[in-house]
Amino acid sequence: MTVASRRYEAVDPQKRLVARELEARWEKTLERVADLERRVAELDATRVSRPRVDREGLLGLARDLPAAWNAPTADARTKQRLVRVLVREVIIDLDDATNEAIATIHWTGGRHTELRVARVRVGRYPADRQPSAVVVMRKMGGKWPDRELAVTMNRMRCKGAGAATWTTVRVKELRERLGIAPFDPNAECVESVSIDETAKRLSICVPSVHRLIRDGVLPATQIMPSAPWQVPVAALESEAVRIGVRAVVERRPRNFSDLQDSKTLRLPGV
Numbered sequence: 001m002t003v004a005s006r007r008y009e010a011v012d013p014q015k016r017l018v019a020r021e022l023e024a025r026w027e028k029t030l031e032r033v034a035d036l037e038r039r040v041a042e043l044d045a046t047r048v049s050r051p052r053v054d055r056e057g058l059l060g061l062a063r064d065l066p067a068a069w070n071a072p073t074a075d076a077r078t079k080q081r082l083v084r085v086l087v088r089e090v091i092i093d094l095d096d097a098t099n100e101a102i103a104t105i106h107w108t109g110g111r112h113t114e115l116r117v118a119r120v121r122v123g124r125y126p127a128d129r130q131p132s133a134v135v136v137m138r139k140m141g142g143k144w145p146d147r148e149l150a151v152t153m154n155r156m157r158c159k160g161a162g163a164a165t166w167t168t169v170r171v172k173e174l175r176e177r178l179g180i181a182p183f184d185p186n187a188e189c190v191e192s193v194s195i196d197e198t199a200k201r202l203s204i205c206v207p208s209v210h211r212l213i214r215d216g217v218l219p220a221t222q223i224m225p226s227a228p229w230q231v232p233v234a235a236l237e238s239e240a241v242r243i244g245v246r247a248v249v250e251r252r253p254r255n256f257s258d259l260q261d262s263k264t265l266r267l268p269g270v
Helices: 002-010 016-049 055-069 076-086 133-140 146-156 168-177 195-202 206-214 233-237 239-250 256-261
Strands: 087-095 100-107 112-118
Touching (some): 055 076, 076 087, 133 168, 195 233, 206 239, 233 239
Antiparallel strands (some): 087 100, 100 112
16 A cells, blocks of 8 residues: 555656556555455454354264264254264275275364275186186076176176177177077076065065075075076975075064165264
8 A cells, every 4th residue: 555655646746647547556455455454354353253162062072973973863964964064075095906995084173084895896706717708608598688698797707809898789699609599588497586586575685585595595596606596486485485584584673664764874983
């Protein structure tokens, strides 16, 4: 402001255009100074009106966080608000050496937490023993629709020409080239269902169906590892399967129905 005023006072009064320009600059400088003074006054007023930080109170809220998070009355919206207050950002990275996902949580207070989550391995075959597409097609061709064969061959990581992903069209071309008939849903065979359909009919989850198969309670066949399971429909009504399903239901927690509707995160350490 002093520089603008000195320039205005030093100008020759006869040079009106220069004097007007310097006067306009001086007025803009005065307006900027007034605006800065107003902002400083507002900041001072805000600082004075801001409540004093109660350290013990904040620590008490931190100790009460697990109780608030796990309270039966805490719904999904409440937990989302808590997460927005506590978490600044989450950074996800992959560790190929250990096949883990690394989640780094940046908390609002400046601390960081690192979580390692195991990634689901795609395919059940070791890299040195992946089956060829021809072998898989000769064993499974015609027993399932081409779409399901494509999904299974991708899961097995079968290598085709150019190592491209298997699609329904590519599976059909390979099947026809090998002279294998297409899948016939009306062909006479033992009526069977998939794992997903078995879980739906028994009203249990897919992992529970796999457990019944491993325990020998539920008979099922699999042409080769990673191929779709075939569960005979008649076996679903057997007494052994009913007892196994009853045991699965009895192992469920009492609030199983509530847990099905509660899809919320779990804060680490809470």
